[in-house]
Amino acid sequence: MTSQWAVHRLPKSFRDERFLPERWLNTETKDLPRCATFRFGAGPRVCIAQSFAMMETTILLASITQRFEVECLPGPEILPCATMTLDRRLGVQVLLKIM
Ligand code: HEM
Numbered sequence: 001m002t003s004q005w006a007v008h009r010l011p012k013s014f015r016d017e018r019f020l021p022e023r024w025l026n027t028e029t030k031d032l033p034r035c036a037t038f039r040f041g042a043g044p045r046v047c048i049a050q051s052f053a054m055m056e057t058t059i060l061l062a063s064i065t066q067r068f069e070v071e072c073l074p075g076p077e078i079l080p081c082a083t084m085t086l087d088r089r090l091g092v093q094v095l096l097k098i099m
Contacts, residue, residue, distance in 0.1 A: 005086065008037055068096040 009017050013036040015028070023029055040047035047053065064070065072094050079089040 002038070004038060005080075005082070007035075010036070064096075067099060069099055071095045071097065 040050040081089040
């Protein structure tokens with residue numbers, strides 16, 4: 001077993017733990033070792049849908065953000081919950097407003 005939670009937060013790979021999607025657009029993450037992130041696993045059991053999932057997610061996010069304004073509603077603190085995949089303990093409520 002390997003912990004994505006721990007490996008994806010190693011200070012030697014990432015300068016901080018904040019959610020910074022733009023870190024993937026700049027040179028900060030360009031020279032990371034191959035398994036510094038392994039969202040889709042690695043080795044012989046790697047996810048067979050890795051490319052599909054990345055494309056699907058990009059299209060989904062682009063489609064949603066073109067049509068809706070997404071507002072995070074006030075609620076309980078967002079707490080991680082370790083299951084087969086990383087989940088949120090109490091969910092996250094958002095409001096979608098048609099643009
Ligand atoms: C963001 C979406 C996804 C993530 C983060 C993800 C992640 C993973 C991970 C971590 C594994 C396990 C690798 C291991 O055992 O070490 C896996 C395996 C697998 N995934 Fe995904 N996955 C995603 C989407 C999908 C989709 C959409 C499909 C199918 C349409 C899929 C099909 C599979 C299959 C069949 C395996 C088993 C591969 C094997 O054991 O040989 N995944 N995935």
